[in-house]
Amino acid sequence: MTAAGASATAALAGGTTAMSAAANAELTPRDFTAIAAIMQSDARIALSEAKMTLVQSRLARRLREHGLSRFSEYVQLVERDKEERGRMVVALTTNHTHFFREPHHFDHLRETLMPLLREKVSQRKPVRIWSAGSSSGEEVYTIAMCLLGADRASASWLRNADVKLLATDISPPVVEAVRRAWYPENAVQAIPEAYRSAWMRPADGGFVMADEARAMVTARVLNLFESWPLKAQYDAIFCRNVMIYFADDAKEELEQRFVDQLAPEGFLYIGHSERMIGPASLRMRSCGHTIYRKGE
Ligand SMILES: C[S@@+](CC[C@H](N)C(=O)[O-])C[C@H]1O[C@@H](n2cnc3c(N)ncnc32)[C@H](O)[C@@H]1O
Structure with a gap:
């Protein structure tokens, strides 16, 4: 394998690791409470604890994009970064719709x-x-x-x-x-x-x-x-x-x-x-x- 090939493989492996780390990141009740409080204050969307799995899966991509493996780090990020906070709100909205619905x-x-x-x-x-x-x-x-x-x-x-x-x-x-x-x-x-x-x-x-x-x-x-x-x-x-x-x-x-x-x-x-x-x-x-x- 060439050096370039080896480094690409390593980068890919790193990327895969970050990807699975984000996907597997545990959402603790404390992090969930902080996220729910932001949703409540910014969009008045009420997230019950029944939504924990949904929140975890919808935000996995946000963690991945920031190379984060813990929700606590992500919560710290959204608390200081207004734009990411907006992206989090968007990621947690449900946009299901269709023509001639009801x-x-x-x-x-x-x-x-x-x-x-x-x-x-x-x-x-x-x-x-x-x-x-x-x-x-x-x-x-x-x-x-x-x-x-x-x-x-x-x-x-x-x-x-x-x-x-x-x-x-x-x-x-x-x-x-x-x-x-x-x-x-x-x-x-x-x-x-x-x-x-x-x-x-x-x-x-x-x-x-x-x-x-x-x-x-x-x-x-x-x-x-x-x-x-x-x-x-x-x-x-x-x-x-x-x-x-x-x-x-x-x-x-x-x-x-x-x-x-x-x-x-x-x-x-x-x-x-x-x-x-x-x-x-x-x-x-x-x-x-x-x-x-x-x-x-
Ligand atoms: C399930 S969709 C409903 C779409 C359409 N009205 C229908 O019935 O098919 C709900 C929409 O409400 C939007 N939404 C949620 N909270 C909102 C808020 N605080 N202000 C404005 N839009 C909001 C979401 O982004 C989402 O697109």
Whole structure:
């Protein structure tokens, strides 16, 4: 073996050792408590001890990237390094999502909300919808496709209309995915064929959203527990499968802020296993499974 080959093998062995050391690093209750406290203070995400294995496996890569073999060293690092702290929060968010998830919400959107939005557009009023905790954009582009309709002709009501969809998430990589608007073939299979052929085109081995859908969507990094730079009142807010990660006080706080941000008679859509739990629910009425409307 040449000297270069030998040193490459040694480097590889070193790398492998660091990799397995990170993968095998033990997460002690003390380190877990410190990590959970950061998640609670930065994102209000509540991590119970049942999540220890998940935390250990999701952070193994972070340890590896820093050549660390102990979680205690990683905790010290995130306590002094703001950027790594942000990366840790991102690594511990759950971004699972898909197109047309919880389809009854989109039936409601098409049957109940859209006639109201069309009416607003005909009166030259703005329409605003927010996907809060959007992940990689499948939710906001499902909304966009419902508004555009099942064929290209059905989108004519949107021509020159002031209709804007906002997608926000705490995680920069998923916000970047919304902006890219590219999805692999297996993600696109959940989209009914008519919408797919009207509003997606093949690109780079997957599919990209049509310009008409992209033009409606603005994507921003936003921690829901920081201030919201939002001027508009929203006709609908989708915050689905996000609040499940928060403790009750955080959920109640967010519910209040969502209701404040809704226009009168605006709709709030939440995830299938969620319900409004705080006093803000008194300012809303239930109108379907996990759908609420502003106004008592
Ligand atoms: C499971 S995904 C839900 C995606 C989509 N709403 C759906 O139902 O398919 C939850 C998203 O909430 C985001 N999230 C968690 N905590 C957040 C916070 N404090 N502020 C903003 N987004 C947050 C995560 O980054 C993640 O992308």
